[in-house]
Amino acid sequence: xxxxxxxxxxxxxxxxxxxxxxxxxxxxxxxxxxxxxxxxxxxxxxxxxxxxxxxxxxxxxxxxxxxxxxxxxxxxxxxxxxxxxxxxxxxxxxxxxxxxxxxxxxxxxxxxxxxxxxxxxxxxxxxxxxxxxxxxxxxxxxxxxxxxxxxxxxxxxxxxxxxxxxxxxxxxxxxxxxxxxxxxxxxxxxxxxxxxxxxxxxxxxxxxxxxxxxxxxxxxxxxxxxxxxxxxxxxxxxxxxxxxxxxxxxxxxxxxxxxxxxxxxxxxxxxxxxxxxxxxxxxxxxxxxxxxxxxxxxxxxxxxxxxxxxxxxxxxxxxxxxxxxxxxxxxxxxxxxxxxxxxxxxxxxxxxxxxxxxxxxxxxxxxxxxxxxxxxxxxxxxxxxxxxxxxxxxxxxxxxxxxxxxxxxxxxxxxxxxxxxxxxxxxxxxxxxxxxxxxxxxxxxxxxxxxxxxxxxxxxxxxxxxxxxxxxxxxxxxxxxxxxxxxxxxxxxxxxxxxxxxxxxxxxxxxxxxxxxxxxxxxxxxxxxxxxxxxxx
Amino acid sequence: xxxxxxxxxxxxxxxxxxxxxxxxxxxxxxxxxxxxxxxxxxxxxxxxxxxxxxxxxxxxxxxxxxxxxxxxxxxxxxxxxxxxxxxxxxxxxxxxxxxxxxxxxxxxxxxxxxxxxxxxxxxxxxxxxxxxxxxxxxxxxxxxxxxxxxxxxxxxxxxxxxxxxxxxxxxxxxxxxxxxxxxxxxxxxxxxxxxxxxxxxxxxxxxxxxxxxxxxxxxxxxxxxxxxxxxxxx
Numbered sequence: 208x209x210x211x212x213x214x215x216x217x218x219x220x221x222x223x224x225x226x227x228x229x230x231x232x233x234x235x236x237x238x239x240x241x242x243x244x245x246x247x248x249x250x251x252x253x254x255x256x257x258x259x260x261x262x263x264x265x266x267x268x269x270x271x272x273x274x275x276x277x278x279x280x281x282x283x284x285x286x287x288x289x290x291x292x293x294x295x296x297x298x299x300x301x302x303x304x305x306x307x308x309x310x311x312x313x314x315x316x317x318x319x320x321x322x323x324x325x326x327x328x329x330x331x332x333x334x335x336x337x338x339x340x341x342x343x344x345x346x347x348x349x350x351x352x353x354x355x356x357x358x359x360x361x362x363x364x365x366x367x368x369x370x371x372x373x374x375x376x377x378x379x380x381x382x383x384x385x386x387x388x389x390x391x392x393x394x395x396x397x398x399x400x401x402x403x404x405x406x407x408x409x410x411x412x413x414x415x416x417x418x419x420x421x422x423x424x425x426x427x428x429x430x431x432x433x434x435x436x437x438x439x440x441x442x443x444x445x446x447x448x449x450x451x452x453x454x455x456x457x458x459x460x461x462x463x464x465x466x467x468x469x470x471x472x473x474x475x476x477x478x479x480x481x482x483x484x485x486x487x488x489x490x491x492x493x494x495x496x497x498x499x500x501x502x503x504x505x506x507x508x509x510x511x512x513x514x515x516x517x518x519x520x521x522x523x524x525x526x527x528x529x530x531x532x533x534x535x536x537x538x539x540x541x542x543x544x545x546x547x548x549x550x551x552x553x554x555x556x557x558x559x560x561x562x563x564x565x566x567x568x569x570x571x572x573x574x575x576x577x578x579x580x581x582x583x584x585x586x587x588x589x590x591x592x593x594x595x596x597x598x599x600x601x602x603x604x605x606x607x608x609x610x611x612x613x614x615x616x617x618x619x620x621x622x623x624x625x626x627x628x629x630x631x632x633x634x635x636x637x638x639x640x641x642x643x644x645x646x647x648x649x650x651x652x653x654x655x656x657x658x659x660x661x662x663x664x665x666x667x668x669x670x671x672x673x674x675x676x677x678x679x680x681x682x683x684x685x686x687x688x689x690x691x692x693x694x695x696x697x698x699x700x701x702x703x704x705x706x707x708x709x710x711x712x713x714x715x716x717x718x719x720x721x722x723x724x725x726x727x728x729x730x731x732x733x734x735x736x737x738x739x740x741x742x743x744x
Numbered sequence: 745x746x747x748x749x750x751x752x753x754x755x756x757x758x759x760x761x762x763x764x765x766x767x768x769x770x771x772x773x774x775x776x777x778x779x780x781x782x783x784x785x786x787x788x789x790x791x792x793x794x795x796x797x798x799x800x801x802x803x804x805x806x807x808x809x810x811x812x813x814x815x816x817x818x819x820x821x822x823x824x825x826x827x828x829x830x831x832x833x834x835x836x837x838x839x840x841x842x843x844x845x846x847x848x849x850x851x852x853x854x855x856x857x858x859x860x861x862x863x864x865x866x867x868x869x870x871x872x873x874x875x876x877x878x879x880x881x882x883x884x885x886x887x888x889x890x891x892x893x894x895x896x897x898x899x900x901x902x903x904x905x906x907x908x909x910x911x912x913x914x915x916x917x918x919x920x921x922x923x924x925x926x927x928x929x930x931x932x933x934x935x936x937x938x939x940x941x942x943x944x945x946x947x948x949x950x951x952x953x954x955x956x957x958x959x960x961x962x963x964x965x966x967x968x969x970x971x972x973x974x975x976x977x978x
Contacts, residue, residue: 317764319765319939369769370767371770372767372770374767576794577879578847578850578851579851580851580852580853581851581853614959615957616958616959616961616966617955623959623965630965635959664851664852667851668828668848672785674787674847675787675790
């Protein structure tokens with residue numbers, strides 16, 4: 208659970224987007240565009256409805272005319288190219304009127320518990336105009352240019368779980384289709400993708416009239432939806448330790464199951480090689496301007512080539528325990544990016560062993576909240592030693608070890624990372640410096656007179672400042688993957704490692720950091736569109 | 745609350761309604777931040793957030809109770825902080841904070857489970873103890889019985905029974921006793937998760953406390969603190 212490895216995670220078949228796509232296919236969901244009221248300038252509204260075995264969900268889309276100087280991906284933006292809400296059912300005229308008055312305002316408006324998500328997206332100025340222009344002229348857009356950018360619009364936030372008045376998770380989690388983590392958000396983004404492609408074709412038709420064409424299906428699928436993620440997402444993994452544990456546990460269990468396989472059938476070996484070829488293509492089309500990421504991509508390409516070479520030898524995977532053998536080789540021969548790519552490949556060989564684990568990735572966070580006050584302090588000391596030994600390396604007197612602090616800015620409540628010794632605000636620090644707090648706890652326990660009461664309850668009554676961190680320690684005792692074992696306020700900590708970990712669980716690809724705390728990604732690239740789900744391939 | 749185009753409060757600033765439908769998540773988040781702003785350590789602020797959320801989920805005005813509590817103890821929490829003297833619970837002022845005391849009792853669930861009766865001479869906004877009793881009940885797997893200002897209330901895993909209306913809302917301060925329930929509980933009122941309607945005054949009041957936890961923006965923090973550039977025309 209080190210940031211360096213978490214920051215190299217790739218999507219796997221347990222990621223939430225492929226989980227959604229498998230469900231809609233398995234359950235034969237039906238999709239329809241029930242409203243399209245967009246003018247020739249691309250302004251107006253649209254509604255897409257998705258119907259599963261028991262319920263319908265509708266993405267309500269508002270397209271705006273956004274001046275270039277207002278286009279910003281930051282939380283502090285106040286206007287966007289398009290805004291969206293996922294409605295729980297099929298909206299009537301009153302619902303649409305209410306949404307039209309609120310959704311375009313995003314955080315400054317309100318949604319209700321009839322809405323599951325609230326989101327917004329901005330155009331990729333680079334590519335959007337190029338594609339509209341090409342289609343209007345009767346030409347298909349250039350595949351190379353598509354691969355370079357990967358998307359026409361990018362979401363800059365997808366809010367769910369009760370934010371801004373939307374339905375609480377507790378209201379929807381009994382529904383099979385929404386029980387898995389972030390399924391409402393994944394459905395939202397998938398439908399946004401459909402809207403975006405419809406929008407460019409619409410604008411092309413408006414501009415080019417008779418000579419305009421629609422996009423060829425193969426090219427159309429190459430477009431994903433981009434996403435721009437900054438620090439708003441970063442605290443999530445620390446704030447939801449049980450959930451993080453369950454995601455990691457599912458992943459690690461899947462890997463363990465595949466590694467335990469005794470022999471690989473020719474079909475499974477073939478599946479591996481197919482997945483490897485796709486991974487190599489993905490690495491070829493993966494671009495970034497960030498020097499760190501460029502190095503990682505170069506390393507990945509080298510590693511995948513080495514992997515290809517090693518497994519091209521027919522005998523290599525013919526052995527007993529082939530996948531375990533491959534994993535052990537990868538651990539010594541490949542870098543972290545390559546190793547994590549191998550995780551994804553191995554999981555792809557045995558869907559029968561892996562896919563069911565997606566049902567284990569949600570969490571009952573309430574159950575883990577209460578502190579066990581009866582725990583003896585000696586047991587607490589012991590837990591610190593076994594679970595938090597990594598924190599011993601943190602030196603409270605070393606400024607490099609506490610150089611940063613996490614906080615919430617007054618400006619649109621945007622989470623930010625500050626320089627403790629370079630700017631004001633550290634007194635309002637969020638409790639995300641777990642390593643440092645563990646050290647302080649250990650010191651306080653050492654200083655505590657043995658004559659005082661020996662339980663956590665007694666200790667916390669005297670020292671309430673340790674309640675937050677003791678709760679974390681007790682959660683860790685029951686959940687082995689709950690804690691990221693790195694100093695989250697160190698001078699050299701990379702927030703993008705946190706972002707990549709979470710986004711890989713979403714199913715994102717083509718991570719493109721723009722700084723140490725901002726990353727662009729692509730979602731649903733090469734995935735089918737809703738109207739293609741039941742179509743013959 | 746300040747200009748909403750520069751800073752988004754937790755509610756629309758146009759003041760067009762007296763009430764606001766909020767989600768349980770929003771109650772939890774704002775209550776946690778408000779408690780922190782009033783002086784609670786983060787670990788106790790989290791308990792306050794959960795407590796307000798639990799109360800709202802059981803159709804009690806947790807946010808309003810919490811706001812009343814915060815206004816009373818603001819800046820002077822140590823005076824209401826519980827101390828143990830043998831079996832007695834005391835505080836410097838004589839009145840106990842229900843969040844701090846509730847957390848302490850939840851930590852001591854085992855003691856309650858072994859038959860002890862907890863007597864609290866005077867608790868501010870005593871209904872706020874109920875979610876903590878619920879946590880203890882969950883740990884013990886048994887319902888608890890509380891007497892708040894003379895009214896009996898049962899708290900179990902399935903919900904609450906008894907005179908909830910009498911103790912929620914306006915009861916500002918009362919003695920409380922707490923023990924394992926004996927006998928049969930009355931009909932339990934379960935949580936009915938749905939949007940909760942708060943008064944705008946209450947929501948703004950909590951927000952004012954929460955504002956104390958936000959760091960004022962500066963040119964520097966806006967440019968480098970968070971992520972992408974200020975315009976994104978790519």
